[in-house]
Amino acid sequence: MATTEPTRGAQHETLTTEQDGEILVVRLSRPDKRNALNDSAILALDAVFSRLPPGVRAVVLEAEGEHFSAGLDLSEVSERDATEGVAHSMMWHRAFEKIQFGSVPVIAVLKGAVIGGGLELACATHIRVAETSAFYALPEGQRGIFVGGGGSVRLPRLIGVARMMDMMLTGRTYGAEEGLALGFAQYLVEPGTGAAKARELARRVAGNAPLTNLAVIQALPRIAEADPATGFMTEALMASVAQSDREAKRRIRDFLEKRAAKVANPRG
Ligand code: 1HE
Numbered sequence: 001m002a003t004t005e006p007t008r009g010a011q012h013e014t015l016t017t018e019q020d021g022e023i024l025v026v027r028l029s030r031p032d033k034r035n036a037l038n039d040s041a042i043l044a045l046d047a048v049f050s051r052l053p054p055g056v057r058a059v060v061l062e063a064e065g066e067h068f069s070a071g072l073d074l075s076e077v078s079e080r081d082a083t084e085g086v087a088h089s090m091m092w093h094r095a096f097e098k099i100q101f102g103s104v105p106v107i108a109v110l111k112g113a114v115i116g117g118g119l120e121l122a123c124a125t126h127i128r129v130a131e132t133s134a135f136y137a138l139p140e141g142q143r144g145i146f147v148g149g150g151g152s153v154r155l156p157r158l159i160g161v162a163r164m165m166d167m168m169l170t171g172r173t174y175g176a177e178e179g180l181a182l183g184f185a186q187y188l189v190e191p192g193t194g195a196a197k198a199r200e201l202a203r204r205v206a207g208n209a210p211l212t213n214l215a216v217i218q219a220l221p222r223i224a225e226a227d228p229a230t231g232f233m234t235e236a237l238m239a240s241v242a243q244s245d246r247e248a249k250r251r252i253r254d255f256l257e258k259r260a261a262k263v264a265n266p267r268g
Helices: 039-050 082-100 117-123 151-159 161-170 176-182 194-206 210-225 228-244 246-256
Strands: 007-011 015-020 023-028 058-063 106-110 113-115 127-131 135-137 187-189
Touching (some): 015 039, 023 039, 023 194, 039 082, 106 194, 113 117, 117 151, 127 176, 127 194, 135 176, 151 161, 210 228
Parallel strands (some): 023 058, 058 106, 106 127, 113 135, 127 187
Antiparallel strands (some): 015 023
């Protein structure tokens, strides 16, 4: 990563961005409302992820204050009719699709409340780092509503349909430790250290060949959901495209000529 000072980017009412070399930090910035997601926040996310600044190779999505996000801004729900409700949900889908199927990996820093639409947002990112304060809930049942930010598509793929049903029907919540074991997050860290961990991971991600990162976020989830025959063929095509890239040839030559790092054994 460049050693220059981070540059402040787009400043929306509900989120801010800051570029630090190849890493863009997107920060939900409505802590007094526990980062509840109103229309303005969703449109700002859509705008940021539609046009990442040139040179960005990974994004860190984090939040100001004690909580990642309390979910849908309930103060905006009241007067929507059924047609407007569908359009509203589809607006969330469009924004989160740009996060999940954008051009670069996105790493979220979870803490405190990761609730409802906040959990749906987290599920659209690729790597989730949870601080031990994080807790997960889907209080839609208590509020008389339903998930609308792609949660019923993405969350069962992480934790299973039965567990999501239980959360929605009974209001069951999970803490950070359980959440790690169940697949809500891939990393668990001490309070206050999530941002640093996410930046460390983002730097590692940014150091990969861009085409491999693109294949991981675009091809892998589609292959995983395809019928096996289609999956194998798509994998073969993707593997061939990736290895034909000049960047792959350079990296493999570096390894063979002893200029590249070996894979580290976790046991040292
Ligand atoms: C909000 C929201 C919100 C807080 N919409 N304003 N989400 C929920 O059902 C979660 C509702 N929130 C809570 O349960 C709690 O606020 C928290 C556990 C997240 C945090 O508690 P706490 O004690 O730190 O804060 P607080 O005092 O409850 O809230 C601080 C302020 O934020 C307060 O406003 P104030 O004007 O009185 O200061 C709250 O009203 C406000 N606030 N959460 C609006 N969610 C695409 S469909 C997705 C469907 C869903 O996401 S359903 C889940 C909705």
